[in-house]
Amino acid sequence: MEPFVTLKARAVPLATENIDTDQIIPARFLKATSKKGFGKNVFRDWRFDKTGHLNYEFPLNQKKYEGAQILVAGTNFGCGSSREHAAWALVDYGFKVVISSFFADIFKGNALNNGLLPITVDASFLKQLLLEIQTTPQLQLEVDLEKQELHTPTQKTSFAIDAYKKMCLLQGYDDIDYLLSQKESISAFEAQHTLSTL
Amino acid sequence: MKQPKTLFDKVWDAHVVTAVPDGPQVLYIDKHLIHEVTSPQAFNELEKRGIPIARPDQIVATADHNTPTLDQHLPVRDPLSRNQLTELSKNCKKHGITLYGLGHKYNGIVHVMAPELGITQPGMTLVCGDSHTSTHGAFGTIAFGIGTSQVAQVFASQCLLLEKPKKMRITVNGELAAGVLPKDVILYIIAKIGTNAGTGYFCEYAGSVFENMSMEGRMTVCNMSIEMGARGGMIAPDQTTFDYIKDRKFAPEGNAFAKAVSYWKTLPTDAEAVFDKEYHFAAEDIAPMITYGTNPGMGIKINDHIPVTGDMTFEKALAYMNFSKGERLLDTPINYVFIGSCTNSRIEDFRVAAQYVKGKTKAAHVTAWLVPGSQQVVQQLETEGLKEVFEEAGFVLRQPGCSACLAMNDDKIPSGEYCVSTSNRNFEGRQGQGAKTILASPLVAAATAIAGKIVDITNTLTV
Numbered sequence: 110m111e112p113f114v115t116l117k118a119r120a121v122p123l124a125t126e127n128i129d130t131d132q133i134i135p136a137r138f139l140k141a142t143s144k145k146g147f148g149k150n151v152f153r154d155w156r157f158d159k160t161g162h163l164n165y166e167f168p169l170n171q172k173k174y175e176g177a178q179i180l181v182a183g184t185n186f187g188c189g190s191s192r193e194h195a196a197w198a199l200v201d202y203g204f205k206v207v208i209s210s211f212f213a214d215i216f217k218g219n220a221l222n223n224g225l226l227p228i229t230v231d232a233s234f235l236k237q238l239l240l241e242i243q244t245t246p247q248l249q250l251e252v253d254l255e256k257q258e259l260h261t262p263t264q265k266t267s268f269a270i271d272a273y274k275k276m277c278l279l280q281g282y283d284d285i286d287y288l289l290s291q292k293e294s295i296s297a298f299e300a301q302h303t304l305s306t307l
Numbered sequence: 308m309k310q311p312k313t314l315f316d317k318v319w320d321a322h323v324v325t326a327v328p329d330g331p332q333v334l335y336i337d338k339h340l341i342h343e344v345t346s347p348q349a350f351n352e353l354e355k356r357g358i359p360i361a362r363p364d365q366i367v368a369t370a371d372h373n374t375p376t377l378d379q380h381l382p383v384r385d386p387l388s389r390n391q392l393t394e395l396s397k398n399c400k401k402h403g404i405t406l407y408g409l410g411h412k413y414n415g416i417v418h419v420m421a422p423e424l425g426i427t428q429p430g431m432t433l434v435c436g437d438s439h440t441s442t443h444g445a446f447g448t449i450a451f452g453i454g455t456s457q458v459a460q461v462f463a464s465q466c467l468l469l470e471k472p473k474k475m476r477i478t479v480n481g482e483l484a485a486g487v488l489p490k491d492v493i494l495y496i497i498a499k500i501g502t503n504a505g506t507g508y509f510c511e512y513a514g515s516v517f518e519n520m521s522m523e524g525r526m527t528v529c530n531m532s533i534e535m536g537a538r539g540g541m542i543a544p545d546q547t548t549f550d551y552i553k554d555r556k557f558a559p560e561g562n563a564f565a566k567a568v569s570y571w572k573t574l575p576t577d578a579e580a581v582f583d584k585e586y587h588f589a590a591e592d593i594a595p596m597i598t599y600g601t602n603p604g605m606g607i608k609i610n611d612h613i614p615v616t617g618d619m620t621f622e623k624a625l626a627y628m629n630f631s632k633g634e635r636l637l638d639t640p641i642n643y644v645f646i647g648s649c650t651n652s653r654i655e656d657f658r659v660a661a662q663y664v665k666g667k668t669k670a671a672h673v674t675a676w677l678v679p680g681s682q683q684v685v686q687q688l689e690t691e692g693l694k695e696v697f698e699e700a701g702f703v704l705r706q707p708g709c710s711a712c713l714a715m716n717d718d719k720i721p722s723g724e725y726c727v728s729t730s731n732r733n734f735e736g737r738q739g740q741g742a743k744t745i746l747a748s749p750l751v752a753a754a755t756a757i758a759g760k761i762v763d764i765t766n767t768l769t770v
């Protein structure tokens with residue numbers, strides 16, 4: 110996994126609430142057996158109209174938000190299915206951070222496992238931020254993971270992140286590395302566990 | 308005195324191997340179910356890093372998400388789907404993992420076939436790369452869906468790194484009215500508490516309604532726990548649970564079974580145990596439900612009106628569904644009905660539907676897909692004569708799989724069409740691009756197929 114330390118980037122607003130993983134990546138695109146290439150179908154049914162043409166109403170398609178690496182989304186982002194393809198699609202599209210006032214559990218875990226940082230901010234901060242990037246698309250946001258801070262030109266907030274997950278992101282280290290380092294305690298547990306239950 | 312514990316605490320605590328200082332816990336996983344869509348990238352990851360699979364004997368695989376429901380004996384036509392199935396077979400063979408692939412007598416939707424085979428047992432931890440793994444909580448199992456990175460973690464170590472979730476309890480006491488099914492109970496609960504009331508929690512369902520429910524019904528309820536945001540749902544194991552498990556293929560036998568039962572009996576929540584959040588509902592307030600919007604929380608009683616006010620999501624949902632505020636859905640013409648998915652494709656679901664359908668005929672304009680959850684359900688339908696009942700009423704039974712629940716295969720509802728569906732998600736496009744899903748119980752779905760429109764079944768039933 111790529112380490113994540115700081116990021117200075119532009120953001121794209123997606124004020125819709127309860128964006129589920131079926132919208133992030135529809136099921137018909139889940140047929141690949143690798144993690145690559147999902148970016149081209151991210152938000153597929155919102156980015157394209159029924160005839161397959163780009164929908165210019167949709168923020169991701171607007172020139173003014175081109176190259177944004179931060180997605181700012183309405184509350185309860187990533188609800189629905191456990192498909193990690195949603196996180197892969199966002200990463201593959203070029204996002205490094207998602208900001209919302211609430212994330213669904215599984216999505217949050219999936220994002221962190223793929224170096225995509227989910228930042229939870231309070232509802233009023235989110236509202237203000239959405240407004241600002243809608244009026245000033247060029248706006249640069251700064252994320253400092255070490256300090257756990259998010260800066261916009263007018264506001265600043267700190268965000269929470271699990272200490273262990275923070276360490277993983279900063280060092281580009283993942284759960285498999287950690288779990289393998291615990292092999293001995295796992296084997297010891299297994300030996301007594303099998304006996305104590307069935 | 309020992310600290311009183313909940314069912315969830317007891318099972319969780321028995322599986323904690325160790326903890327990261329100031330961080331998550333290492334939770335041991337007993338059973339790992341896999342399928343073709345969320346496993347290939349995990350196998351690749353291990354391969355790439357040269358890590359062996361820790362406990363292939365604890366993994367069971369099935370093919371379900373992306374399989375055709377017609378002509379399963381023929382080669383799968385879609386090359387991408389075929390490739391996923393081939394990868395699954397190859398990976399399972401290579402690592403010595405049991406696979407109940409397409410056409411196998413134990414094949415089926417992962418959350419239908421595993422309990423049927425007795426793989427799911429009380430007191431276990433069980434995971435699968437699919438959010439509706441919560442289904443297995445019906446047995447008093449800690450069961451939850453995981454992402455593919457976590458599938459790889461379990462492959463590598465038989466463990467997961469997790470924060471212990473908080474605990475909530477939903478108690479429903481009383482007597483359900485005729486025609487009110489487990490599906491209605493859970494749709495009612497979600498409509499009441501919302502789609503993220505459960506986020507960060509594991510939910511226990513308690514009270515006489517769940518105590519009196521069959522295992523099939525309990526699975527329907529636990530299945531949809533994820534739709535209120537909870538990682539999983541659980542119901543205390545009792546005699547109904549033990550009777551269901553006994554004599555199934557993977558169930559312990561003889562003395563081992565007796566020993567297991569005495570352990571399982573220690574699992575229910577202690578009287579004094581405390582939950583972080585509690586809800587109470589009365590069975591008498593619950594009626595047959597349908598959804599009008601694009602998340603499972605947008606549900607109403609079948610003869611109620613759509614609310615007149617709501618937020619942005621509400622407006623957007625009504626626009627997508629082409630419904631109006633304050634409108635009733637009764638008499639809405641329906642062309643598609645889907646009875647299937649891991650929520651409602653068990654034998655009991657088809658029994659209820661068949662009982663209603665018997666002696667009636669399906670409306671001519673309705674396309675109705677009846678998709679059993681597993682090969683074993685197919686067998687039962689034949690043995691019990693239900694297949695004939697459906698055929699006489701003009702229905703066609705298809706072969707097992709996820710089918711139109713997520714429309715990854717060819718079973719897609721055409722754009723713009725309504726589908727009364729027994730599945731669990733009514734998200735935009737879930738059943739096919741532009742498809743409009745109305746969630747309901749198998750009984751409401753069957754009645755819709757007969758009438759060709761949404762009908763109020765509440766007066767006509769005595770079941």
Ligand code: SF4
Nearest residue numbers: 439648649709712713
């Ligand atoms: S039936 Fe639907 S919800 Fe259930 S496992 Fe299959 S796709 Fe998931």
